[in-house]
């Protein structure tokens with residue numbers, strides 16, 4: 001814990017972007033997520049931590065309705081974006097996902113060129129008028145994802161030909177190219193080296209000025225470094241949720257304390 | 266556990282193999298040998314098949330021709346004298362036959378060939394019954410030839426052809442009412458004088474079928490055309506229907522009892538004997554829908570039914586092989602299900618889909634049983650017209666032509682059946698090669 005530099009940051013806003021109340025997820029008979037209440041604040045980085053299999057990814061996937069694609073998954077409870085229930089019948093999950101971007105645990109670039117990977121989202125959502133604008137979106141997205149310098153000379157090369165860490169940054173660039181309001185990141189740095197990790201963390205901090213970021217991470221240091229809010233999950237329960245500084249220095253729940261000091265996990 | 270097994274054994278050298286290692290190596294070696302011998306056995310069978318087909322069938326591509334100068338006498342062929350084709354059609358093949366008979370006799374005299382006391386009718390018996398019709402068609406196509414002396418290249422009969430290919434001998438001619446040893450002697454003399462020659466025979470690929478009595482004139486033209494029409498129909502129907510239903514079943518349909526049942530039934534349909542499809546087509550397309558018999562449209566439809574399960578199974582396997590992370594990625598940036606499928610999943614599944622389709626087509630091309638039931642086994646002498654009318658006109662198909670020719674008594678047809686098999690195999694080879702090329706071209710790593 002000595003090397004962890006916990007910076008006291010002021011949480012920028014207190015308005016909730018997304019709220020979850022009594023959120024439950026079942027995979028068939030497996031009750032994977034139990035009674036989760038969380039407010040995800042606007043323009044804030046929220047970290048989800050917890051031991052493997054505790055339901056972090058499951059909850060993250062509830063927030064943009066990616067669980068719809070899992071046949072066995074049932075989501076209950078109430079999850080709202082800007083006060084609107086995202087599981088309402090009238091909500092088109094496609095429109096929702098355009099507003100809530102996602103970066104997956106495993107890098108999954110399209111087997112197309114680097115340029116096409118980033119341009120795909122803006123193109124299907126009609127975000128760019130003309131080639132020049134699209135080029136600009138691709139360039140700024142790649143720059144934000146700290147990938148531009150490495151790929152600017154080979155935008156036509158296949159995205160799958162990049163290294164694992166580069167692929168993950170490409171996926172981040174792809175996600176931010178559609179200018180989402182919320183960005184969900186599932187362990188975005190698990191395949192990255194320390195330098196790329198630092199770049200992505202810097203990026204996350206920057207993105208905070210535009211939208212809320214939710215990041216799942218197994219690295220306590222990372223959670224402490226980048227987030228203002230931290231939620232600790234354990235066996236499908238949300239054990240503790242609060243300001244990052246408080247969670248790491250003064251956890252209320254004994255389970256949180258054992259986890260961050262390395263005793264359960 | 267005994268103490269012994271817990272005790273670390275004395276250190277063993279890596280350089281000497283112990284009993285376990287030797288046993289494992291021997292087992293692996295045996296397995297290798299079994300596999301190798303299975304492959305070799307298959308290869309031997311293949312070589313044997315190829316040698317026997319090629320040995321029998323290559324002869325069909327070469328044919329014995331009689332080449333003589335023929336004076337096209339206007340007095341005999343155009344009695345009205347005004348070169349009117351309609352008028353000239355009144356002269357039947359008999360008239361042309363006489364002309365050839367005369368020319369043949371004159372040429373033998375000119376070349377000093379001993380006719381062995383044969384009548385000019387016997388000499389004419391060396392030529393195919395198709396020859397006069399051939400000459401007549403040439404003249405009607407080009408009336409200006411009248412009055413000229415042209416070099417006429419006519420088929421010899423299948424017996425003479427067999428003599429030069431070794432199928433017919435002087436001995437067999439003694440017992441053959443269609444040919445006599447004297448006729449063969451004359452034929453040999455004509456060959457020595459350069460009047461008879463075995464040459465490449467394009468009409469084997471282009472001509473329509475011919476009757477029992479003139480195997481030398483029989484060709485695959487109508488069969489190839491009919492097969493091509495049917496393949497067009499199969500491709501045009503089964504690819505879109507198959508791909509659309511696979512996408513629905515694999516990507517869109519809810520997974521429940523109904524889709525499970527459909528899946529099982531498709532797998533079963535793929536295993537239904539082809540002849541059953543023929544019965545279905547007979548009842549459905551001909552008796553119920555009233556489509557014409559022997560027509561490529563019906564053949565194409567039944568082969569489509571037969572090919573669909575194959576294509577659906579191949580396409581679903583190809584779709585299933587696309588990693589789910591690609592779908593997640595597309596959905597994650599806000600693509601709809603359809604966009605994810607058409608922009609990302611389908612292009613990745615394309616090589617598999619195309620391979621499955623071409624293999625399905627190849628199977629359909631070689632299928633004969635259902636075609637027999639819908640009357641495609643008929644003797645068809647006229648080419649079907651160009652599509653779409655041609656699809657409703659009678660035609661045959663390559664595998665059925667093979668079947669038909671093997672049924673005929675004249676041994677010359679055995680050679681032609683083998684030749685037709687070669688043509689069929691070449692088409693199948695081409696299709697499989699195309700499948701491989703397409704797969705290579707579309708294949709992408711991810």
Ligand SMILES: Nc1ncnc2c1ncn2[C@@H]1O[C@H](COP(=O)(O)OP(=O)(O)OP(=O)(O)O)[C@@H](O)[C@H]1O
Pocket residue numbers: 027030032050051052053054055056057058059070072
């Ligand atoms: N598609 C699925 N079908 C069935 N069960 C699932 C599925 N995905 C997750 N689960 C179950 O839900 C529980 C939570 O899984 P989840 O993936 O959310 O864990 P996690 O916290 O993200 O773990 P990790 O840190 O290892 O990624 C686990 O028990 C898992 O077995």
Ligand SMILES: [Mg+2]
Pocket residue numbers: 056057058105186
């Ligand atoms: Mg996870």
